[in-house]
Amino acid sequence: MDTGDTAWMIVASGLVLLMTPGLAYFYGGMVNHKNVISTMLQSFIAMGVISVIWIVFGFSLAFGDSLGGWIGDPRTFFMFNGVFDHKLSLGSSDQLKFTIPFALFAFFQMKFAVITPALISGALAERINFRAFVLFMVLFCVVVYAPLAHWTWHPDGFLFNLGVLDFAGGTVVHMSAGWAALAGALYLRRRKSHIESNILPPANIPYVLLGTGLLWFGWFGFNAGSAVGANGLAVTAFATTHVAAAAAGLSWILFDVTRGKKVSALGFCIGAVVGLVAITPASGFVTVPVAIFIGVIAAIVSNIAAHWRASSNLDDTLDVFPCHGLGGMVGMLMTGIFATSAVNAAVAEQGLFYGETSLFLKHLLALAIVSAFAFGLSYVLLIITDKIIPLRVNEEEERLGLDISQHDESLAE
Numbered sequence: 001m002d003t004g005d006t007a008w009m010i011v012a013s014g015l016v017l018l019m020t021p022g023l024a025y026f027y028g029g030m031v032n033h034k035n036v037i038s039t040m041l042q043s044f045i046a047m048g049v050i051s052v053i054w055i056v057f058g059f060s061l062a063f064g065d066s067l068g069g070w071i072g073d074p075r076t077f078f079m080f081n082g083v084f085d086h087k088l089s090l091g092s093s094d095q096l097k098f099t100i101p102f103a104l105f106a107f108f109q110m111k112f113a114v115i116t117p118a119l120i121s122g123a124l125a126e127r128i129n130f131r132a133f134v135l136f137m138v139l140f141c142v143v144v145y146a147p148l149a150h151w152t153w154h155p156d157g158f159l160f161n162l163g164v165l166d167f168a169g170g171t172v173v174h175m176s177a178g179w180a181a182l183a184g185a186l187y188l189r190r191r192k193s194h195i196e197s198n199i200l201p202p203a204n205i206p207y208v209l210l211g212t213g214l215l216w217f218g219w220f221g222f223n224a225g226s227a228v229g230a231n232g233l234a235v236t237a238f239a240t241t242h243v244a245a246a247a248a249g250l251s252w253i254l255f256d257v258t259r260g261k262k263v264s265a266l267g268f269c270i271g272a273v274v275g276l277v278a279i280t281p282a283s284g285f286v287t288v289p290v291a292i293f294i295g296v297i298a299a300i301v302s303n304i305a306a307h308w309r310a311s312s313n314l315d316d317t318l319d320v321f322p323c324h325g326l327g328g329m330v331g332m333l334m335t336g337i338f339a340t341s342a343v344n345a346a347v348a349e350q351g352l353f354y355g356e357t358s359l360f361l362k363h364l365l366a367l368a369i370v371s372a373f374a375f376g377l378s379y380v381l382l383i384i385t386d387k388i389i390p391l392r393v394n395e396e397e398e399r400l401g402l403d404i405s406q407h408d409e410s411l412a413e
Contacts, residue, residue: 182325
């Protein structure tokens with residue numbers, strides 16, 4: 001047990017939790033004024049619902065004794081049984097060793113599970129039934145998130161043993177949320193205002209700025225905390241996280257300018273978040289100059305995708321798929337290209353840039369598997385949820401706005 005590592009991981013866990021309120025402000029500022037509270041609540045409710053699910057059996061499904069490398073045994077840590085007394089290692093051969101209390105690792109991972117379904121809400125904003133969203137969120141956590149976390153981060157998980165590298169959640173968090181968001185946008189179809197080309201402007205750009213700041217700050221815990229210790233690897237992840245966000249924010253607004261747009265606060269904020277998304281899987285495996293490159297590429301890819309989405313019939317309200325889905329995929333591909341053992345000794349196979357092809361090919365395979373799994377199962381879960389509780393509000397509720405129709409509250413109060 002290392003007291004320095006423990007102190008840092010307590011702080012990192014708090015930083016990751018801060019990201020969910022940050023996301024609430026980020027999303028809340030971008031929707032119209034009739035849907036600010038409902039959109040923000042969809043993030044905050046995840047802090048309550050998913051935290052409880054994680055304690056009961058979510059952590060067991062993700063990090064319990066492996067059942068064939070596909071899912072954890074839900075009995076392993078049911079109701080957190082044994083978590084505070086567990087040995088400081090994980091896996092059938094104790095492959096993953098900790099210098100912090102195992103319970104702290106469990107709570108750190110809880111925060112990842114909390115924010116992932118909250119990310120999805122941005123694609124469904126302004127038309128999703130709140131009760132239906134809560135049910136979908138629970139199903140998603142159990143059926144999609146937990147298996148992906150087990151595959152990728154448990155030492156007996158099949159993607160882990162394949163050699164796939166995902167430092168802090170490019171597949172588990174961002175790709176899964178992005179593909180679920182795309183499934184949701186397709187299933188719910190367009191908002192009434194979108195069909196009538198009567199889309200209201202963002203309610204509060206300062207909220208977006210505040211949310212971006214909280215997300216950026218919290219992301220240091222997200223990525224640097226994934227080193228699970230106060231060490232050189234955490235410092236590397238801290239540095240790569242910051243410069244990727246900075247480069248992506250600048251690239252987004254510069255790309256906007258080349259297309260005749262004005263420099264905007266909204267553009268910089270979205271770009272910075274895309275950079276944070278893309279560096280997430282790579283942050284503990286690549287150098288700082290590479291992190292700048294990742295931020296630039298991710299911003300351009302997501303900007304082009306968001307521009308295309310806006311001109312299409314796809315109503316992903318806050319561009320969750322272009323930003324998180326594609327951003328996560330860019331990050332995973334870049335990890336397969338630029339990962340190096342010079343940064344992290346755990347890198348057994350060098351990236352494509354260093355002359356080896358195996359890791360890159362494994363990442364291509366992982367992208368295909370995770371994409372199909374997350375999109376397909378999310379769509380099925382949307383159908384199931386809709387059969388139990390109607391997913392979409394009626395036309396009158398949508399016209400009034402979800403703040404009033406769903407919660408009897410409004411921003412003006």
